[in-house]
Structures are given as structure tokens and as C-alpha cells.
Amino acid sequence: MDFKQKINFLKFTKEQRTGIVLLFGIIIALQLVYYFVDFDPIQEKDSSKQQWLSLQTEVDSLKLHQFNDEPVMYPFNPNFISDYKGYKLGMSVEEIDRLLAFRRQNKFVNSAKEFQNVTKVPDSLLNTMAPFFKFPDWVNKKGNNDYENFSNKPFAKKEKITIVDINQATPEDLIKINGIGEVIALRILTQKEKLGGFVSMEQLKEVWGLSPEVILNLNKYFAVTKMPNLNKIDINNASLKELSQFFYFKQDLARQIVKYRSMNGDFKNIEDLIKINNFPVEKASFISLYLSF
The missing domain is CATH 1.10.150.320 (Photosystem II 12 kDa extrinsic protein)
Known part of the structure; x- marks a missing residue:
């Protein structure tokens, strides 16, 4: 093939030139579209998810408040602290064992100072526990009330209350307590007969139908002031x-x-x-x- 034939081979007809121009135009147009158009998929907003996220702050706040809540402590007689209650109060195993060993001798602590002498609890723990100590009325009459130096305003008495021995309580005495009717009073007395006598006010928690609020009211007016004569x-x-x-x-x-x-x-x-x-x-x-x- 001579040079003239090669030149003729490279010549294009008018239709061919038009097609080539259109092809280049399409290529350039596609490049521009690819450059300027965002082909990322559009994510639809999940309304329920957005609503949940908007409440997340409130949920976290409620959780924090829940964890910061401190358990409510009610007055109690320290002579009848169980292993579990002692642990919840922050006492060590050794301190609880000292108290239990003391009680096995049929002895009672009658003041916060005596409680500390027996258990060897530190002053910081005693200052936390002592405001909730509730000793029988006959202990207070002896003058062993040094635990009263630990002030606790929520439990300050506004009126003089005469404590009745729960083992000597009559149905009429019990019915006077808000939340106790004839049926509940009978259950308490029946429980006392089954046991031969209550040795702790904590045992009232075993009486079916007594709510914590009613038990708290009972503790204001009743106590085990004297150990019952048990048939051991x-x-x-x-x-x-x-x-x-x-x-x-x-x-x-x-x-x-x-x-x-x-x-x-x-x-x-x-x-x-x-x-x-x-x-x-x-x-x-x-x-x-x-x-x-």
C-alpha cells in the first residue's frame, strides 16, 4: 500500500465525522455528570429511631437518678442485727460475729456506746447507724440513752409515745394502728402463739398482709421490751x-x-x-x- 492509498484510507465521510463528534460529545457529557452528580444512596430517616434518640438524654438522666437513690433505713433494735442486715449496714464479718457471740450469752447491748464496745465498730460507722437504734422503753428509763446524742431529725418524736410490749398487746391495742384491722390483728396474735412469743419486731415481716409502712407504724408503738418465757x-x-x-x-x-x-x-x-x-x-x-x- 503506497502513501496515497494510506491517505485515502484515513479519509472519513460526512456521516462518519458526524458520528465521531457525537461520540465525543456523549463521552464528555457523561464525564461531567459523573463529576457533578452525587450517586450516594439517599438514607431515609427512621422516625422511631429519631424519636428514641431524642429521649435518650432523659432516659440516661432517669437511670442516673435511680442509681443515686439511697435505701431507706428504719429504726431497729441493734441486738437483733442478722448477718445480712449487718452486711448491708457496712459491718465487717468480725464485727457481726462479736455481736452474735455476745447475744449467745443472753446479754443485750443497751446503748450505742455499749454496742461499739462489743462490736468494735469505728466511730464513722457508729455515727451512721446510731440515729436509727431503737431500744426498748425500759432501757431508756435506766438512763442508758447516750445514743440519743446522735441526732436524727426525721425520727424526732413530736409527742410522748408509750411503748407496749408486742407480746402483751391485745387485739384492741393493735387495731389502733393505722392499717391494721381485726383480721390482721388476729394474724399477729396467731403468729405470736405459734412462736411462743416474739423475740424481735423483725419477725412481724413474716405476718402475711403487713406492709412495710404498717410495720413502721407498729415499731413506733410496740417493741419487745422483755424476752418472753420461751419453751425452748x-x-x-x-x-x-x-x-x-x-x-x-x-x-x-x-x-x-x-x-x-x-x-x-x-x-x-x-x-x-x-x-x-x-x-x-x-x-x-x-x-x-x-x-x-
């Missing part, structure tokens, strides 16, 4: 039937007590009893007062 159970010699009839021992637990006793010998104290499976440890301080070892 000889834990090392009582039969299975006798153990089963005790309010805090069910048939299965009584059977385990007899089995443990036969395999390990006599129980020396309440600490031996709480080793048994399903023993109500949180009520051990009550139960021990109904038993003889």
Missing part, C-alpha cells in the same frame, strides 16, 4: 416430730437436722446449725433464741 427446744435431743412442729423448721429441714446430728454429734451453737443445707441463715439470730444447746 432441746436441739440435740428433740425428736423429728418435735423439730417439725417448730415454726422455722419444715419437715425436710428437721429430717436433715436429725441426720446431721446422728452423723456429727451434738450441735454446740447456732453456727453448727447453719451448716445444714437450706437452713434460713438470715433468721438464725431469731431461731437461736428458741433453742437450747
